[in-house]
Amino acid sequence: MKIRIIGLSLVFAALTSETVAQPVQHYYDESTAAFYDQYPKASYLSVDEMKKAFEQHSQGDWMQRRQNYVGFFSRDGRVCTMAFEPAVFKNNPLMKSLPAAARFVAAKINPKDENSKSELALVDVVMANGEECPLADMKKKYGVTVPNDRNEYEGGDARVPWLSGTYVTLEYPLPYMGFVVSANRRVSQFENGRLKNFGVLDSYDSRFAAFERGSSFVISLDGPWYQKLDNTMRLFSYESRHYLPQDATQKAKAGISFDLLLTIDRQGRLGVEVLRPKQLSEDASRQIAHLRTSLAQLPAWSLAPLYTLDNHILPGRYVRALYAHDHWVFEDYLQRVIP
Structure with missing residues (x-):
């Protein structure tokens, strides 16, 4: 040994x-460069800011706050594969306050159409006090998804046609002294609740x-x-x-x-x-x-x-x-x- x-x-x-x-950039396709270049670039935190975060959070419960962000979660809510910036809910008029966490899943509108874009479905919303936000009003206003014919998705969750715009997402995020972090950052476009363009992936290794x-x-x-x-x-x-x-x-x-x-x-x-x-x-x-x-x-x-x-x-x-x-x-x- x-x-x-x-x-x-x-x-x-x-x-x-x-x-x-560093970092390395990966483009999903050639058309993504334009909207990526127009999005604000990530700025560096200072040493003082990082030290201040440690003083504020090292004695707290930051390790338990794994779901305090919006994103794609596994159905059991244990693992988040992609987290959105919190501003994602500002486009939804039915949200009266910013939620602490929410879980999305991806489902094809027409599973037989391989060219169709993935639709986002809202599984649940967890408020800052830990209570779930009822989705009945959202389902009534926006409709619900249907199961697909591959048994990959059960359906019955709220559609999110109010989600449009360019957003930063983090792949497999983790909590870290009050921050939500990842080595991989993606800037993607969404349109009427569907993933329009997977965007550009920035990654540190x-x-x-x-x-x-x-x-x-x-x-x-x-x-x-x-x-x-x-x-x-x-x-x-x-x-x-x-x-x-x-x-x-x-x-x-x-x-x-x-x-x-x-x-x-x-x-x-x-x-x-x-x-x-x-x-x-x-x-x-x-x-x-x-x-x-x-x-x-x-x-x-x-x-x-x-x-x-x-x-x-x-x-x-x-x-x-x-x-x-x-x-x-x-x-x-x-x-x-x-x-």
Whole structure:
């Protein structure tokens, strides 16, 4: 096993010798560029804003708020595959207040017509107080969907012909210190409750995630961007050790734990902000200084930024870090909310 780990490290070093432009854009078709270019570009959050979010939410229930957004959910409501910005409900005159969450499903108007666009159907709406909003008025006004002949969709949910416009959506979103985040952001067009154009996908990918994905014995062609996060952080923890001082006098035999914000600059280089503890001992300060030196030497985009649902880029990761016996182990707080 030890030989295998060393081999992976050498291969990884070779793979990370070049800088990769971030983010990567994927166009659904040539006609999407025009409306995408007219949509407001995502803006970067500052380090101070990210630190403030940690102070406001780290002690709260942010990990339980998985459905506080509008989007495509599985029928059981457990997994959201695509989240809309909250403004999606502003076009519905029957909504008297902004809902905390809603679940949509996609169904073909005519399943036999492969060229037909997917229609969106509203399954339920959950208000901020946790109560469900009755959909009877919406069904009466807008009608209901019918089952398809493939038994893929049961029907009977409210149609949403009031939904038109260009919206930001996040693929497989997760809650994160008060934000809703994803590595993949899509700008799509909707018209009268149907998906008009799938739009443009912006995606961030880290070196560690790409290497873990490419070296895995399990081949995955699709699925959530976060499904490799555990192994990504293991690789990140392992690689960070190579640039730490080897002086035995600097070893901390007893574990020292921190909450850190690992910042990512525009060139993909990593920095370190200590969130907790507020006061550092002399030993802890020395280890943080060594960590800054270590992470600064890692290849660009070793970790990647995330998109937020309010059209920002979050250039950092909130991590729980433990230093002991001359090496670090990192856990991204996102790992705690993976479904």
